[in-house]
Amino acid sequence: MNKIVKFYHEMGSPPSFYRITGYWLKPLFILALVLTIYGLIDGLFFAPPDYQQGDSYRIMFVHVPAAWMSMFIYFVIGVCGIIAFVWRMKVAEAVMMASAPIGALFTALTLLTGMLWGKPMWGTYWDWDARMTSELILLFLYIGVMGIYSAYDDDPRKAARLAALVAIIGLINLPIIRYSVEWWTSIHQGASISLMGGNSGIKDWSMLRPLLVMALATKFYYLYSMLHRARTYLLRTEQNKSWVTKQIIEN
Amino acid sequence: MRFWILLQRDVLVAWRKKSNIYQPLVFQLLIVTMFPLGLGAGAQTLQKIAPAVVWILALISTLITLENIFKDDYEDGSLALYALSGLSLPLAVLAKAAAHWITTGLPVILFAPVIAVLLHLPAYAYGVLMLSLLIATPIFSLLGTVGSALIMNLKNGGMLLSVLIMPLLAPVLIFGAGAVLETTLGNTPTGHLSLLAGCFVLSLTLAPIAAAAAIKVNLE
Numbered sequence: 001m002n003k004i005v006k007f008y009h010e011m012g013s014p015p016s017f018y019r020i021t022g023y024w025l026k027p028l029f030i031l032a033l034v035l036t037i038y039g040l041i042d043g044l045f046f047a048p049p050d051y052q053q054g055d056s057y058r059i060m061f062v063h064v065p066a067a068w069m070s071m072f073i074y075f076v077i078g079v080c081g082i083i084a085f086v087w088r089m090k091v092a093e094a095v096m097m098a099s100a101p102i103g104a105l106f107t108a109l110t111l112l113t114g115m116l117w118g119k120p121m122w123g124t125y126w127d128w129d130a131r132m133t134s135e136l137i138l139l140f141l142y143i144g145v146m147g148i149y150s151a152y153d154d155d156p157r158k159a160a161r162l163a164a165l166v167a168i169i170g171l172i173n174l175p176i177i178r179y180s181v182e183w184w185t186s187i188h189q190g191a192s193i194s195l196m197g198g199n200s201g202i203k204d205w206s207m208l209r210p211l212l213v214m215a216l217a218t219k220f221y222y223l224y225s226m227l228h229r230a231r232t233y234l235l236r237t238e239q240n241k242s243w244v245t246k247q248i249i250e251n
Numbered sequence: 252m253r254f255w256i257l258l259q260r261d262v263l264v265a266w267r268k269k270s271n272i273y274q275p276l277v278f279q280l281l282i283v284t285m286f287p288l289g290l291g292a293g294a295q296t297l298q299k300i301a302p303a304v305v306w307i308l309a310l311i312s313t314l315i316t317l318e319n320i321f322k323d324d325y326e327d328g329s330l331a332l333y334a335l336s337g338l339s340l341p342l343a344v345l346a347k348a349a350a351h352w353i354t355t356g357l358p359v360i361l362f363a364p365v366i367a368v369l370l371h372l373p374a375y376a377y378g379v380l381m382l383s384l385l386i387a388t389p390i391f392s393l394l395g396t397v398g399s400a401l402i403m404n405l406k407n408g409g410m411l412l413s414v415l416i417m418p419l420l421a422p423v424l425i426f427g428a429g430a431v432l433e434t435t436l437g438n439t440p441t442g443h444l445s446l447l448a449g450c451f452v453l454s455l456t457l458a459p460i461a462a463a464a465a466i467k468v469n470l471e
Contacts, residue, residue: 151411168461173418176453
């Protein structure tokens with residue numbers, strides 16, 4: 001119990017956060033790399049072709065994990081935003097701002113792979129279907145968080161507080177956007193195209209396995225990349241503190 | 252009491268500078284002219300896109316006015332005085348939003364039929380159009396205070412404001428333009444209007460708090 005409380009407090013202070021996460025980077029990176037390589041090889045070569053979509057469904061092994069990450073990371077940003085806004089924790093600000101570009105990248109990757117998948121399957125790169133539209137709006141939310149931060153770059157703490165506010169507003173709005181978009185498309189074109197039928201559609205373990213491995217791989221990649229960014233963020237925003245000077249002298 | 256004084260002052264300030272009021276309307280007129288020029292003047296084509304265009308124009312013409320809701324007050328220091336005056340900041344924000352609605356939202360609603368005529372919107376949809384705008388223009392103003400408070404001390408915040416506001420306004424556009432569209436198709440717009448009213452209540456309760464929080468951060 002005591003150890004957990006101590007760990008929790010240590011993670012809240014920039015110097016200890018920097019020191020502790022330093023040990024995690026390498027294992028996380030190796031895990032992410034190994035899992036990605038395994039997942040991709042398994043997904044691209046060993047998983048059986050889909051009875052309906054043939055081989056082109058294999059883009060799913062990138063598309064679906066990226067889509068999961070795009071939503072998961074926004075959730076992380078929103079929670080960190082609340083912590084940063086209410087308790088003004090520097091580490092929460094660092095995690096929030098470190099997560100934003102990664103989340104935006106995953107969102108863009110989701111859209112891109114979705115478009116590439118859509119061309120052979122639906123015959124079009126883009127269709128204003130509910131999921132695609134809300135994913136696109138999610139990208140705007142990410143851009144908003146990063147935009148407000150970079151607009152106030154002369155005062156990082158203020159910038160982070162305003163970005164946290166934007167993130168919180170976005171978090172409240174996300175379900176509203178989600179449902180409004182869903183109702184909007186259901187009004188206009190009936191049921192939208194759904195070849196997957198949700199995740200319950202995949203029953204075959206040899207198809208599910210690479211998907212889950214890739215989902216894990218993206219999680220580890222996110223952790224690695226986010227911690228790396230958060231550490232640099234802390235070094236930059238805390239550059240006048242003595243612990244940073246000590247770090248630099250030691251290295 | 253102070254709420255009404257603040258509201259009166261803001262309406263008066265906007266009224267003294269008439270361009271604040273007619274600029275959005277002129278903008279709408281300019282843009283609506285481009286649609287027939289670009290699409291061809293066929294009444295049927297225009298009629299089809301009319302609900303969306305009238306709505307999007309109302310939205311964009313409001314959007315271009317949002318940037319300045321707090322800017323002047325921030326620059327001449329009166330915003331700091333509001334924060335110090337003992338009037339609760341969300342209430343002050345509400346007064347600003349109300350003043351903004353009276354000076355931009357109301358003219359936009361009254362002007363909407365003109366745009367609708369130019370686009371051959373069927374006459375029986377006018378009532379729903381005005382009603383949907385009546386519910387939605389306060390939402391524009393309320394959410395606008397949030398965006399405006401976030402960017403009030405930036406030099407070129409307009410683009411950022413649009414990025415911040417657009418995701419929030421997407422549901423409003425869906426329900427609002429949807430209500431008019433349903434009417435033109437002969438369906439009942441009640442569902443859309445109720446959801447729109449829900450958005451209004453939500454932004455009425457949450458937007459002033461969010462905007463006040465942003466102002467506090469910006470005044471620190």
